[in-house]
Amino acid sequence: MGAPLLELDRVSKRFGSVVVAESLSLTVRTGDALGIVGPNGAGKSSLFSVISGDLAPNSGEVRFDGRPVNALGAAARCRLGIGRTYQVPRSFEHMTVFENVLVAAGRGGGLAGRPAAELAAAVLEQTGLRVEANRPAARLGLLQRKRLELARAIATRPRLLMLDEVAAGLTDPEVRQLIEVVNGVRREGVAVIWVEHVVRALVGVVDRLICLAGGRFIGDGSPAEVLASPEVKEVFLGTGYGVGDTPGGGAGR
Template identity: 35%
Template sequence: MLEIVSLTKTFGKLRAVDNFSMEVEKGEVKALIGPNGAGKTTVVNLVTGVLSPDGGRIRLDNHCLLKLPPHKRIKTGISRTYQIPRPYPNLTVLENVLVSSYFGAGLKGEEAISNAIESLKFVGIYNLAEKRAKELNSEQQKLLDFARALSVKPKYIMIDEIGAGLGISEQEEIASKIRELGRKGYGVIYIGHLMKMVKAVSDTVVVMNEGKKLFEGTYEEAVNNEEVIKIYLGERYAKS
């Protein structure tokens, strides 16, 4: 289980993450949603070790993550995608994924290559393997970022805003991949603003606001919760 317990992070006077707790089990897909600036990406940065918290704990299958530097956290089985993908622009798609395969998953030779290819096939961009990353469009860059996150062979993956800016059919395709990850036994935290995708992927929805957990429950419960509607969803989601 990935456990985030009473996590707090301040930037000056701003409590970006405020006594926030959530957990995700293997095989479970949880959505983490909330208004812009709620603290969602900051949670991801705290889990991966890009940022250090002011308080709280993060445990992954009984490892205390906070004692570990980012590269060692990856080895315990945690991975993430980026809200704004940042591939190595001059490397090919395959080379980009190989970097994660070598240095994230710790694989060598043929094993590293077949793992990289498997990730590209899973996200559906194996046909672009020989293209340079800088030649990809924004959707393809998001898929490459997804493949890179998978090729470190994580047990838990945090997917930050992968659907934004994509067309409806691409969103549906990515949603089905995310569901498949859950079925394959990954623990998934899916962050996004697109409620269609949230509905399609998640077993449970966590709503964050001003750094705090506002709500946790099923999608149906979330979209019918008065506070969630007021703070985030707006009346259009309210059911009479």
């Protein structure tokens, strides 16, 4: 087991009366690959935003590499090694695909000049975007934008990579390609947290699965265990979701 890389300590996040994270605690270790599933609006993307520094939690502490990062902004957390994608791609529209990745390699990846350009080129190759390198991001289709989102996150050379629904809308061969890419990143020792509805993509990568519903973790274990759990099934059928008093739920671990 690797050293703790990311620790959430009783993190809560509310938007008005809507609770997206209720006293969540979680430890992700170096080399871990964690999948998170849950119904829409369960707070998965908000959890990512709390970790990446886009959102401040109402309470609780986020630690990275043993150090509290609550006071750090998103840019500083990126430079520490937290990389993420957005569910709805947010490319730099007026820049080329290559420039998009180059910006990430430059500051987030801590490289300059030639090494930055080489990293950017390598990441484009890895994510299958090489032929698009000189196209303006504004002219990409949705799938290519998702790839660019992934490429940009990888180019920051993260130690923890958070993927937000990068497999949505992909065909089977594309999902296999994506699994290849993510496993490639994992082999370099990067921890991965992957929020995904496409479970067949997740099980190709993760060895641990958590279900997030109503701001709480229900179920935490191997993908097979969690997917077989009656509580999780109930949530996905939509019957138990949002009640908030799900038996045996609560603070993960």
